[in-house]
Amino acid sequence: MSTQDITQFDSEDADLRADIRRMGDMLGETLRGLWGEELYELVEYVRSSTRTLRESPNPELREELIKKLDETELWHVIRTVRAFTSYFHLANVAEQHHRIEFKGVAGARREWLEEAFDRIRDANIPSEEISDVVNRLEVRPVYTAHPTEAARRSILNKLRRVGELLNERSNPRLLESETRRIDRRLSEVVEEILQTDELRHTRPSPAAEARNIMYYMEDMFRFAIAEVEEALDDQLETFGISREPTIRSMRFGTWVGGDRDGNPNVTHDLTRKILDLQHERALKMFAPAIARLAQTLSQSTRIVEISKELADSLEKDRADLPSVWDEFWNLDEDEPYRLKCAFIYERLLNGISAAEGSALNKPRYANVQPLLADLQLMLDSLEANESGASANGEIRRLMQRISAFGMTLATMDIRQxxxxxxxxxxxxxxxxxxxxxxxxxxxxxxxxxxxxxxxxxxxxxxxxxxxxxxxxxxxxxxxxxxxxxxxxxxxxxxxxxxxxxxxxxxxxxxxxxxxxxxxxxxxxxxxxxxxxxxxxEEIEDLRRSHEVMDRFLSIPEIKSLVTSAGGVVEVMLGYSDSNKDGGITTSQWELYKAQRELRTIGQKHGVAMRLFHGRGGTVGRGGGPTRDAVMAQPYATVDGRIKITEQGEVISDKYGLPELARNHLELSVAAVIEASLLHAEPHHSDEKLEEWFAAMDWISDKAYAKYRSLIETDGFVDYFMDSTPVEELAGMNIGSRPSRRASADGSRSIDDLRAIPWVFGWMQSRQIVPGYFGVGHALREAREAGMEDVLAEMFNEWAFFNTFISNVEMTLVKTSMEIAGRYVDTLVDPSLHHIFEGIKEERNRSINEVLRITAQDNLLDKQPVLKRTLAVREYYVDPLNYLQVSLLARRRSAEDDDPSVERALLLSINGVAAGLKNTG
Incomplete structure (x- = not known):
């Protein structure tokens, strides 16, 4: 594949560009070797033609390209699609690698906790307040089974290997021969990716989805958790604050096996099966960690003593597990910590055997508390006997990791x-x-x-x-x-x-x-x-949420139950359905207002309110940079506790490499601590906030009316279904849950369509309506009504509005009306083309108004690295979109289904998802 598109940029992100260029060259050579010069030339023709069309529209070239694609044999089309998709997979992993290593790359790793605590220190926050927040701190990512991960695990594993090899290659001390060896191995993986089928041929089971989530958790257990907790302890120490090792800043949640809303595959039997599966995996993660701990704790009673409590526990262990004593006492008699680890290890093995259906009556840990208690005995003994460094070392880190995951790795939510x-x-x-x-x-x-x-x-x-x-x-x-x-x-x-x-x-x-x-x-x-x-979830429900919770908490029996449960009330806010219902402006604003009002209700009833944010990957579903989202919440609503859904391609993007997971988790913990301590009070006067809120109410009303006028237009359902590949989404087998709810009469209906494929379809066709529609209209009306100064002030001083505009800006960059027009011209009845004209007008309005507010000549001028990254991607996404339109036309015009067309089409959907790094 050609890399001339990348070489034009300056040296700020030269290392990233060099890696992407290298991967592109390897891919091109592999294409030539596997499928010949003819295929390579087709790929280059499509790439160069679509780039030319993006830079200067040329009707003759466009028609020539369309004609060539329509006439190209399907096997050539399939391989062309796979070539572009593979390019994106490789480019994505290169970007992930550089997010870890280099600050010149958008989203690169930083010392998030150190920066947050520097700001906390500058604000003179008392250590007692910091300690209070840290003691109730709980950042809980919740992994959902929503069907948005388009890449198969086999591909993800290979991409993980690419990341590891790029990491090795970045070592400046490598010999030339070592660099060549790594490049040969990279070429091997590139070839394997091209020869691996990206498509699932059956829909994954919930159990398979659970194993996918556990894959990431295992990585986090090995590395990320301990690193983040140690970084937090390091910062707390500068304030004279210490934590018990069982007080953890993070916990994990899952919906896999618990979310049965509209998924007939999830039953009570399956729920239990997945809990058992997670339990078994937890024990299999803990056991080798205990074995490694035993290698570390070689302290001998010939040199240091141990506590009486530890000695007593060893005697009890000897009675409970005599076979372990018989095997190890002679080896570890003078090394009591190793002997204790042997007893712990045996209990974990017995738990594994019980999970597998045997050894049910042998001593094992009933839950996580006795396991942590055994580790605490050793830690206390080390501290009391001249081994403080060891006590604050591996054993403490292991306790923090086990505390974060518990006996089933993640707390399962039931949803119905x-x-x-x-x-x-x-x-x-x-x-x-x-x-x-x-x-x-x-x-x-x-x-x-x-x-x-x-x-x-x-x-x-x-x-x-x-x-x-x-x-x-x-x-x-x-x-x-x-x-x-x-x-x-x-x-x-x-x-x-x-x-x-x-x-x-x-x-x-x-x-x-x-x-x-x-x-x-x-x-x-x-x-x-x-x-x-x-x-x-829906707009009216958000508007009434505080009234509902006020009446609910006013019931004495409910207040008693809440008190019994620790005085914490959880409320979940739905980003995706509220957007689908009311558009992005009204959705974001009503979510913001709901949080403020729920905070007041919590204060009224004397309970803590834990807000659960149902954010997705795309801006249309509440996505966007995590730290910005946390810091943009209303004051005093992030009080040490937060839950946020993670799903689909967002999981692999944030947690796909161990260092990425560490970076994201540290960022999340730092943001929650900072928001809890530095945003516990309003940053602006009541008068100023009232002015901004009134402006947002006005803007929201205008945007809502504009959005509803679109989706209530006659023929809009047909327009959406025909101009996007949403109907073909069901064939992708990317989740266990159906993509739509069953309608009573089998008719097409937006209401029946889930919010995820709603966003997915708009993303694929590059219209991305959920990310901006109504914004431009409302902002222009506000400006023409004399509110331009207020808008500028809100953007510069109010985190909520700034984050909102920034997320819309990023979405607008990913849209392409030129590409979207190909879908409409080819696939949509001309009587409905006026709908597209309205979408184009609103997209242009939104760009103009965002540029006015951000004081830029072009979108993302103030984020040059991100702008360059997205620009390069567009040169490679465009060809996939052209191919997809051609394939949709073939499929929809054919009298009978052609498996080759179906395969090529699904591959194109996969490729566009990889290119835009968003599905739904």
């Missing part, structure tokens, strides 16, 4: 739609009570009052002797499964039940009544083993 749990409660209550029209016919107030009565009642609604509907039976089995899992692995294994599409308090009370059936909730005894978490 409010309608499903509501229907189950209706059926249970209708069995025991006679209500005219049934329980479901009651008003919300009457339902809620009745559900509170049921919470206080000691009667049981369900019975094994009664046959319920399959859906209700599944719900009852699920609450029982949650209780059994908590009994076995500890309560943190599942803490939250998220109620999708929460409308009012009866949706939340229904879940508590169901939990009561399994003994998870017993108000009169103060038992609250699971928390119900509302998920407010």
């Amino acid at each position: 739609h409010a309608d499903v749990t509501g229907a189950a409660v209706n059926e249970l209550i209708d069995r025991v009570d006679s209500i005219d029209g049934g329980f479901g016919s009651l008003s919300m107030d009457d339902r809620s009052a009745r559900l509170v009565e049921e919470l206080n009642s000691k009667r049981v609604l369900s019975s094994r002797a009664i046959t319920f509907s399959p859906a209700t039976t599944e719900i009852l089995n699920l609450v029982e499964t949650v209780r059994q899992a908590q009994d076995e692995y500890g309560q943190p294994v599942i803490e939250s039940w998220i109620v999708a599409m929460t409308r009012d308090i009866d949706d939340l009370l229904a879940v508590l009544v169901l939990a009561k059936e399994a003994g998870l909730v017993v108000p009169e005894e103060g038992i609250a083993r699971i928390s119900v978490v509302p998920l407010f």
Whole structure:
């Protein structure tokens, strides 16, 4: 592949450009060797033609290119698509490598914690306040099973190897022969990537998705967690603050196996299977770590003493595990820490055997606490006996890692739609009570009052002797499964039940009544083993969220349960559905306002509010730079605790290499600490905030009206379906969950389409409507109404507005109306082309208004490295888009399905996703 597109840039990011050039040259040579000069020349023709078209539109060249693509044999098209896709995979991993190593690259690693604590120090924050925040600190990434990772694990593994080789190659002390050896190995991997099928031929199972998440967690256990915790301890030490090793700044969450909203593949049996799978994997991660610890702790009682508590524990271990004593006492009699590690190791092995179905009665750890207690015994003994450095070394780091992951690696959230749990409660209550029209016919107030009565009642609604509907039976089995899992692995294994599409308090009370059936909730005894978490998703639900939570927390029984659970109330905010419902401006603004109002409700009721941000990878789903997002939250809403969803290609981009994971986690922890300490009070006067909020209300109203006018246009559904490959998305097999909800009559409907494929389709066709539509119209109206100075002030002084505009700007750079026009001209009925004209006009308006606010001549002028990176990518994404349009036309015009066309089309979808680094 040619690299002339890259060489034009200056030397600021020369090392990155050199690596991308090298990978491109290797790819080109491999293409020639595998598939011949003819294929290579086709690739170069497509690349050079699309670049020329981007720089200066030429109708004759465009028609020539389209004609050539339409006439090219499919096997050539497939290989051409794979060539461009492979280029992006290699370019992506090169960028990841340089994000780790060099500050000249956008997003490169920095000393995030050190920088944050320097600002905290400059603000003269008392150490007591810092200690309070750190003691309740919990940054929890939650990995979801949403179908947005387009690359297969086999490809990701090979790309991981490329990253490792690039890391080796960056060593300045390498000999020439060593560099040549690394290049040969890089060429091997490039060839393997080209010869590996990128497509999944079957939809992955939830168990496979769980293994994918565990892959990243294993990496983080080995490296990232200990590094971040040690960096945090290092900064805290400068304030005279120390932490117990079991106080961790991070925990991990997962929806894989717990999210059943619209996914019929997730059952209670599967939930338990995945928890067991995670438990087994946790033990298999802990055991070798204990073995390594034993190699480290070789202190001998011939030189130093040990504590009485450790000695007593060894005697107990000897009684419990005599075979270990018989095997190791002679070797480790004078090395008690190694002997203790041998006993710990054996208990972990027994746990693994039990997980595999044998050795059920042998001593093992019931949950993570006794394991941590054994390690604490050793740490205390080391500290008390002249081994302070060792106590603060490997054993402390291991305790922090185990504390972060627990016995199942990640805390699983249960998520189910409010309608499903509501229907189950209706059926249970209708069995025991006679209500005219049934329980479901009651008003919300009457339902809620009745559900509170049921919470206080000691009667049981369900019975094994009664046959319920399959859906209700599944719900009852699920609450029982949650209780059994908590009994076995500890309560943190599942803490939250998220109620999708929460409308009012009866949706939340229904879940508590169901939990009561399994003994998870017993108000009169103060038992609250699971928390119900509302998920407010659509615009009207966000606007009412504070009212719902106020009424919910005003119920005495609820307040008692919250107090029993530690006084923390979790609320989840849905970014994607609110955007799909109201457009990006109104979505972002209503989310911001909801957080402010929920903060006030928490203060009113004396509870801590933990906000769970359902952000996705793209700006249209709440994505964007993590630190900017955290710092842009309303004051006092980030109070040491935050949960954020991570999904799809975002996971591999943030956690694909161990150093990347460390960088991202440190950034997240630093941002939450800084936001908690430096943004606990407003940075501006009430008068100034009122002025800005009034401006945003006005802008949001204008943007909302503009957005709704688009999606309510006659023919819009057909336009979206036809101008994007969203209908073909189902064939990609990139997630276990269906891409759309089933409609009653099988008709096309935007409402039935999930928010992820909604964004995915717009991204693929380069229209990216969810990332900007309505913004330009609203900003122009505001400017023409005399608000230009206010807009400039908001951009320069208000983190929320600055982040919002910056994210829209990045999205606008990735759009291409020239490319989008190819989709529309080729695939959409001419009677609907006026919709595209409206999208183009709004995109141009948005660019003009963003440039005015940011005081730039061109988008991203103030972020030159990012601008160059995206510009180079566009030269290679454009060819894939042209190929995709040609393939969509072939597929949709054919009378019968052609597997070769289908394959080529899905490969093009995969390639565009890799090129834009976003799917949905």
